Amino acid sequence: MSDIAAPQAASAQAEASIASAGQARLIWWRFRRHRLAVASGILVILFYLIAAFADFLAYADPHASDSRRTYIPPQMIRLWDEDGSFRPHVLGLRGQRDMQTFQLVYRPDPGRKLDVVFFARGYEYRLFGLFPTDRHLLGLRDAGPADGIFLLGTDVQGRDLWSRLMVATRVSLTIGLVGVTISLFLGVLLGGISAIHGGWIDLVVQRLIEVIRSLPTIPLWMGLAAALPTSWSVTQIYFAITILIAFLAWTDLARVVRGKFLSLKSEDFVLAAELAGAGQLRIIFKHMLPSFASHVIAATTLALPAMIISETSLSFLGLGLRPPAISWGILLQDAQNIQTLALAPWLLAAAVPVILVILAFNFLGDGLRDAADPYGT
Amino acid sequence: MVAFLLQRLGFAGLTMAVISVLAFAIIQLPPGDFVDTYIANLSASGSAVSQAEAEALRQLYGLDQPIWVQYFKWVSRILAGDFGESMEWRRPVSEVIGDRLWMTVLISFFALILTWGIALPIGIISAVRQYSIADYAFTFLSFIGLAIPNFLLALVVMYVAFRYFGANVGGLFSAEFELAPWSLAKVWDLIKHLPLPGLILALAGTAQLVRIMRANLLDELRKPYVVTARAKGLPERRVILKYPVRAALNPFASTIAYLFPYLVSGSVIVSIVLSLPTVGPLLVKALIAQDMFLAGTIILLLGALTVVGTFISDLVLMWIDPRIRHQMD
Numbered sequence: 001m002s003d004i005a006a007p008q009a010a011s012a013q014a015e016a017s018i019a020s021a022g023q024a025r026l027i028w029w030r031f032r033r034h035r036l037a038v039a040s041g042i043l044v045i046l047f048y049l050i051a052a053f054a055d056f057l058a059y060a061d062p063h064a065s066d067s068r069r070t071y072i073p074p075q076m077i078r079l080w081d082e083d084g085s086f087r088p089h090v091l092g093l094r095g096q097r098d099m100q101t102f103q104l105v106y107r108p109d110p111g112r113k114l115d116v117v118f119f120a121r122g123y124e125y126r127l128f129g130l131f132p133t134d135r136h137l138l139g140l141r142d143a144g145p146a147d148g149i150f151l152l153g154t155d156v157q158g159r160d161l162w163s164r165l166m167v168a169t170r171v172s173l174t175i176g177l178v179g180v181t182i183s184l185f186l187g188v189l190l191g192g193i194s195a196i197h198g199g200w201i202d203l204v205v206q207r208l209i210e211v212i213r214s215l216p217t218i219p220l221w222m223g224l225a226a227a228l229p230t231s232w233s234v235t236q237i238y239f240a241i242t243i244l245i246a247f248l249a250w251t252d253l254a255r256v257v258r259g260k261f262l263s264l265k266s267e268d269f270v271l272a273a274e275l276a277g278a279g280q281l282r283i284i285f286k287h288m289l290p291s292f293a294s295h296v297i298a299a300t301t302l303a304l305p306a307m308i309i310s311e312t313s314l315s316f317l318g319l320g321l322r323p324p325a326i327s328w329g330i331l332l333q334d335a336q337n338i339q340t341l342a343l344a345p346w347l348l349a350a351a352v353p354v355i356l357v358i359l360a361f362n363f364l365g366d367g368l369r370d371a372a373d374p375y376g377t
Numbered sequence: 378m379v380a381f382l383l384q385r386l387g388f389a390g391l392t393m394a395v396i397s398v399l400a401f402a403i404i405q406l407p408p409g410d411f412v413d414t415y416i417a418n419l420s421a422s423g424s425a426v427s428q429a430e431a432e433a434l435r436q437l438y439g440l441d442q443p444i445w446v447q448y449f450k451w452v453s454r455i456l457a458g459d460f461g462e463s464m465e466w467r468r469p470v471s472e473v474i475g476d477r478l479w480m481t482v483l484i485s486f487f488a489l490i491l492t493w494g495i496a497l498p499i500g501i502i503s504a505v506r507q508y509s510i511a512d513y514a515f516t517f518l519s520f521i522g523l524a525i526p527n528f529l530l531a532l533v534v535m536y537v538a539f540r541y542f543g544a545n546v547g548g549l550f551s552a553e554f555e556l557a558p559w560s561l562a563k564v565w566d567l568i569k570h571l572p573l574p575g576l577i578l579a580l581a582g583t584a585q586l587v588r589i590m591r592a593n594l595l596d597e598l599r600k601p602y603v604v605t606a607r608a609k610g611l612p613e614r615r616v617i618l619k620y621p622v623r624a625a626l627n628p629f630a631s632t633i634a635y636l637f638p639y640l641v642s643g644s645v646i647v648s649i650v651l652s653l654p655t656v657g658p659l660l661v662k663a664l665i666a667q668d669m670f671l672a673g674t675i676i677l678l679l680g681a682l683t684v685v686g687t688f689i690s691d692l693v694l695m696w697i698d699p700r701i702r703h704q705m706d
Contacts, residue, residue, distance in 0.1 A: 207388070207391065210388065210392075211388075211391060211392045211395050213635055213638075214392050214634065214635070214638050214683055214684065214687045215392070215395070215396060215399075215638060215680065215683070216638045216641045216642040216645075216676075216679045216680060216682075216683050217638070217639075217642050218642035218643070218645050218646055219642065219645055219660060219675065219676045219679045219680075220399060220403075220676060220680075222645070222660060222661065222664055223399075223400075223403035223664060223672060223673070223676050224403065224406075226403075226664035226665065226667070226672070227403060227406030305524075309526045312526060313526060313528060313646055316528060316646075317646065317649065317661055318661075318665065319661070319664060319665075332529070332532070335532060336532075336650070338535055338536070338539050341532070341535070341536045341539070342536075342539060342540070345536065345540070348532065348533070348536065351525075351529050351532070351533070354526065354529065355521075355524050355525055355529070358523070358524040358525075358526075359520060359521075359523075359524040362520065362523060362524065363520075
């Protein structure tokens with residue numbers, strides 16, 4: 001790290017700044033060196049921005065079905081006109097029936113150019129659930145009822161896949177957050193109690209964790225999720241599913257918390273605080289928590305992708321969220337059989353954000369864990 | 378050693394008890410008791426059940442008694458080999474499940490062997506040649522394996538096989554063997570179909586094992602005894618394989634206990650995509666049709682499977698690790 005040519009004064013100064021830097025700053029310095037983790041962190045932020053502005057980024061009502069628009073293949077936005085001037089547009093589509101297969105085939109019609117405009121008016125929604133508006137990032141000028149942008153094509157009911165993907169991102173990413181919050185709470189509570197009290201409580205919690213970890217989770221989730229009443233609303237199902245997933249997912253966090261607690265309990269600074277007469281709660285929250293909070297954050301980041309996979313798998317099977325809710329799993333459900341895939345391969349598009357987000361969370365979590373470890377390199 | 382065995386057996390019993398309670402709860406969860414559902418199903422298909430018959434059924438399952446009595450009746454019937462009746466198929470549950478349970482065992486076990494077979498050499502290579510191209514390539518691949526949920530991988534593989542090779546890769550048997558009785562030819566057909574679903578299933582678990590193996594081995598390789606061995610002129614292959622790998626194998630082996638439930642779990646969802654004749658598709662159908670005896674039994678059996686798998690992995694661990702073997706002596 002240190003520059004050989006630099007005089008000793010500079011390295012002494014660097015040492016001084018390391019010595020005086022707080023825990024958070026040290027972690028940030030170590031994290032910054034981990035390029036992949038930083039890039040992943042940025043990607044995660046971008047995805048949550050998509051989640052926040054899902055309706056703004058969508059350009060067609062994700063629920064509006066139209067039987068004249070089934071399985072339209074993806075259409076690119078053309079940025080340049082033939083004469084080379086900048087004019088973002090899409091071509092109008094003309095449906096023709098293939099007289100051999102009797103399928104409706106859509107062909108772009110070069111004669112009809114539809115201009116793409118920014119901040120166009122579209123369907124109404126509430127930004128952040130608060131401000132009613134009808135502005136969208138993209139839209140068409142003078143579009144007829146059958147015209148549209150089809151960045152990712154449409155599904156069997158003629159719903160625009162891009163718009164659905166945007167809204168699905170919001171649902172799938174928040175379900176992970178809610179779930180991880182619940183399992184964080186359970187994990188810190190049970191892991192902490194188990195470590196502080198020890199004895200039979202520790203034994204019971206440890207056995208419980210071991211039992212839960214040796215359960216076959218997917219069949220159990222399926223069983224419990226299938227038992228949810230069909231009369232429940234989308235929101236109720238959403239929360240029930242998160243609770244179900246969190247219920248079996250807290251064990252890793254509890255182990256991390258317990259392990260850290262036990263190793264910190266014998267540290268000198270805890271003993272010093274005890275001798276100075278600090279109460280137990282004060283020791284835990286003021287002295288111990290700051291030293292293992294970063295580890296817990298890293299473990300939480302690593303727990304998130306598992307949550308997202310769980311929700312996606314359950315919804316994919318038709319046992320998680322149910323339509324009209326839209327999530328990545330529900331979008332992938334449409335691509336479940338080979339006949340549909342052969343006809344409309346673009347339905348697999350929802351797989352891309354799933355893979356990207358899971359990868360990003362894994363790299364980010366790894367980077368955070370390495371950065372949080374004071375003995376790491 | 379005996380104490381360790383007894384402790385693990387006790388733990389297996391405890392896990393089984395928890396699973397049975399959960400399975401029973403899943404059977405009980407739908408509104409109304411299952412005799413109601415049963416009667417509704419029967420009358421939907423045109424055959425009526427008399428009041429007396431309904432009462433007899435309620436008596437049999439002890440539905441008028443407290444819930445824990447019902448639970449014990451259910452458990453004792455299962456111990457006697459009676460899993461109840463599937464409402465959808467109108468046949469005993471054990472008959473409906475039939476061979477499918479063994480197919481689940483086969484696929485999960487095969488995937489377990491594959492996971493090990495892939496993860497072990499890759500883990501060793503990535504540790505010994507740390508930061509080499511091979512290390513980066515394998516690490517990257519294992520991360521991809523980690524990031525793609527296995528049902529998604531199954532979907533993509535199926536699409537690619539169909540699109541570019543014109544082959545349908547679903548199922549475990551060719552069409553002509555699907556309903557045929559067991560024969561050598563059918564077994565050979567099964568062996569030909571097994572690698573693909575096995576590989577899809579194995580890939581997800583491999584990533585984690587490679588990382589564990591790599592980290593463990595790296596820790597071992599830095600220890601002085603390795604330097605000593607090398608200084609004494611031992612061939613490199615022996616230096617690495619004889620001691621550090623054996624020592625690193627230890628925490629690696631203990632992960633099988635969690636790997637097996639994970640694979641059984643995964644087999645359910647992969648089977649649905651690839652339409653394999655395991656209990657997975659049956660479970661989904663049963664759950665959607667609220668055929669709760671069938672669903673509960675499958676969940677119970679899958680649970681039992683993971684408990685047995687965990688116990689076996691404990692035995693393997695004992696065999697590998699002399700410290701556990703001699704701990705109690």
